[in-house]
Amino acid sequence: MTHSPAIESRALTKRFGSLTAVDSLDLAVQPGEIYGLLGPNGAGKTTAIRALLRFINPTKGTVALLGGDPRDLNIRRRVGYVGGDVTLDRGLRVRELLSWYGDLRGGVGTGAIDRLCEQLTLDQSRKIGELSTGNRRKVAIVQALMHDPDVLLLDEPTAGLDPLLQRTVLRLVRARRDAGTAILYSSHLLPEVENIANRVGILRRGVLVREDTMANLREVARQRLELRFARDIPPGLLTGVDGVSSVDIVGRTAHIVVDGSVAALVKRIAEHDVERIVTHNEDLEDTFFTYYQDGEDRP
Amino acid sequence: MKPGTVLRQMLRERRRTVLWWTLAVLALTAITAASYPAVRDMGSALEQVLEFMPEGTLELMGAAGGITSPAGYLNSQLYSNILPILLLIFGIGTAAWTVAGAEREGTLEPLLANPVSRSRTALERFTGTAILLSVPTLAMTLLLIVLRTPFELGDVDAGKLVAAGVGTYLLVLLFVSLTYAVGAATGSKGGAIATGAGAAAATYVVFALSSFVDFFRDLRVISPWHWFLDNSPLIEGWNWPAIGVPLLVVIPAVALGTALFTQRDLR
Numbered sequence: 303m304t305h306s307p308a309i310e311s312r313a314l315t316k317r318f319g320s321l322t323a324v325d326s327l328d329l330a331v332q333p334g335e336i337y338g339l340l341g342p343n344g345a346g347k348t349t350a351i352r353a354l355l356r357f358i359n360p361t362k363g364t365v366a367l368l369g370g371d372p373r374d375l376n377i378r379r380r381v382g383y384v385g386g387d388v389t390l391d392r393g394l395r396v397r398e399l400l401s402w403y404g405d406l407r408g409g410v411g412t413g414a415i416d417r418l419c420e421q422l423t424l425d426q427s428r429k430i431g432e433l434s435t436g437n438r439r440k441v442a443i444v445q446a447l448m449h450d451p452d453v454l455l456l457d458e459p460t461a462g463l464d465p466l467l468q469r470t471v472l473r474l475v476r477a478r479r480d481a482g483t484a485i486l487y488s489s490h491l492l493p494e495v496e497n498i499a500n501r502v503g504i505l506r507r508g509v510l511v512r513e514d515t516m517a518n519l520r521e522v523a524r525q526r527l528e529l530r531f532a533r534d535i536p537p538g539l540l541t542g543v544d545g546v547s548s549v550d551i552v553g554r555t556a557h558i559v560v561d562g563s564v565a566a567l568v569k570r571i572a573e574h575d576v577e578r579i580v581t582h583n584e585d586l587e588d589t590f591f592t593y594y595q596d597g598e599d600r601p
Numbered sequence: 602m603k604p605g606t607v608l609r610q611m612l613r614e615r616r617r618t619v620l621w622w623t624l625a626v627l628a629l630t631a632i633t634a635a636s637y638p639a640v641r642d643m644g645s646a647l648e649q650v651l652e653f654m655p656e657g658t659l660e661l662m663g664a665a666g667g668i669t670s671p672a673g674y675l676n677s678q679l680y681s682n683i684l685p686i687l688l689l690i691f692g693i694g695t696a697a698w699t700v701a702g703a704e705r706e707g708t709l710e711p712l713l714a715n716p717v718s719r720s721r722t723a724l725e726r727f728t729g730t731a732i733l734l735s736v737p738t739l740a741m742t743l744l745l746i747v748l749r750t751p752f753e754l755g756d757v758d759a760g761k762l763v764a765a766g767v768g769t770y771l772l773v774l775l776f777v778s779l780t781y782a783v784g785a786a787t788g789s790k791g792g793a794i795a796t797g798a799g800a801a802a803a804t805y806v807v808f809a810l811s812s813f814v815d816f817f818r819d820l821r822v823i824s825p826w827h828w829f830l831d832n833s834p835l836i837e838g839w840n841w842p843a844i845g846v847p848l849l850v851v852i853p854a855v856a857l858g859t860a861l862f863t864q865r866d867l868r
Contacts, residue, residue, distance in 0.1 A: 352710075352867070355714065357710055357713065357866070357867040358866040358867060359864075359865075359866055373718075375716040375717070375718060376716070378714070378715065378716035378717075379716040381714070382714075383711070383714040385707075385710055385711060385714075387707060388707075388711070389706060389707025389708055389711070390708060390711055391614070391708050393614060394614070402606070402610050403712075403715055405603065405606045406606050406607075406712075406715040406716065406717050407715055407716060408603075408716070442711065445711070446714075
């Protein structure tokens with residue numbers, strides 16, 4: 303390959319005392335790609351991202367952004383970052399913070415800032431300290447995107463946002479991807495990244511336990527559904543359906559676990575007056591039950 | 602990025618705070634100066650009382666030349682205690698925020714995600730602290746120069762008041778720079794404040810007791826309070842211990858703290 307990845311870590315290891323937060327992590331994200339870094343809280347996602355920005359020094363291994371040192375200012379200029387724990391200067395108004403950060407970047411047009419704030423419905427005249435968690439996150443997203451970065455490191459960027467705004471953010475992220483930006487997007491929920499990530503890596507206790515395309519992962523992802531029928535469930539309706547690994551019927555409600563696609567199940571129940579389908583966005587350990595369970599057995 | 606962007610923002614955010622501190626320091630200065638004629642009129646009576654105090658009491662107040670002379674009065678009532686203490690509280694609080702405090706509140710990391718180096722960020726903020734600290738010091742010095750005639754402090758000439766202002770500033774800046782350095786090197790705000798305030802308190806004790814206890818008399822060379830108060834610029838004008846020596850601590854402390862900050866993990 304002629305191009306080096308825009309985001310890269312090789313054998314990245316970070317220890318804090320006796321705790322190994324990230325262990326021999328190899329990551330490579332190409333320009334125009336969204337890489338979903340999945341893992342439950344405490345899996346090492348934030349540590350990996352902070353090491354990629356060299357806020358913290360790797361204990362072992364190397365990191366590179368755009369082929370260079372992430373602390374090189376010419377590289378930093380082309381990077382956008384939303385931290386997991388967003389705290390921006392509370393005393394400043396949104397507009398003041400964004401124009402200050404814009405100045406640090408050598409000037410960002412107010413046009414770009416206004417457009418992003420409008421898309422996210424963010425009032426620039428408010429003081430950051432007076433904003434809700436979700437609105438503060440919007441400020442962080444605007445400052446990360448306003449200079450059209452070539453690399454984006456997003457650490458759970460939509461935490462605290464309502465579903466409508468989550469979609470807006472995902473649309474903005476997708477637009478950056480289409481413009482050629484390499485994007486690392488961390489989350490502890492599969493549904494959040496499954497529609498935008500090209501590839502996904504699953505972190506468990508600092509170790510990358512699986513890396514694959516979203517399409518392949520969908521086949522093994524576990525879903526929990528609750529089907530509520532209008533009348534009694536015909537005996538045998540839910541047995542022998544492809545993908546269904548367990549069924550538990552209580553009255554007119556069926557609790558079903560499906561591994562992979564739900565297509566066969568939906569076909570089977572299509573004619574049977576299902577009034578309501580409730581899906582549970584289980585946490586990642588549950589979604590990728592097999593990896594986490596396998597991992598548990600390792601010494 | 603234009604140089605000074607971090608500095609300008611810091612000054613902009615803190616102008617109201619520094620205004621309040623300056624007003625407080627000015628009020629204190631004005632009250633102290635205005636009280637001088639009354640103290641001087643008590644004159645000899647006060648000196649007699651002090652004669653019964655243990656030897657060294659006047660040195661402790663920075664008024665070896667007598668408490669009722671203008672210089673002795675200003676040293677004992679202003680320069681040896683309340684003024685540097687006020688400035689220390691302001692300066693140490695600000696310096697602890699520059700790196701460690703900002704790190705703890707979480708605002709440093711997003712700032713450093715911008716194309717601005719750690720050393721520039723830290724040094725601009727230390728510069729900001731030094732500028733902010735200079736505002737109340739300069740204002741009170743000017744006020745004393747203006748007030749010295751109406752309040753009969755005319756014996757002290759303006760040049761010596763400026764020297765004393767600079768000396769006070771450097772005395773305070775010394776402890777402020779230790780605060781900055783420890784905060785930058787470790788990221789611990791508590792540790793930074795403890796170091797700055799602790800060093801100021803400990804060396805003050807050394808200075809205060811050096812008039813009474815031989816052990817501390819030998820130790821006093823390490824006390825910045827001794828450098829400043831035993832060589833009072835109000836009496837002796839510009840002199841090396843009061844004006845020069847503090848910089849021998851400030852410059853290496855800032856350089857070392859900044860260098861360590863560029864190498865360590867952010868918290």
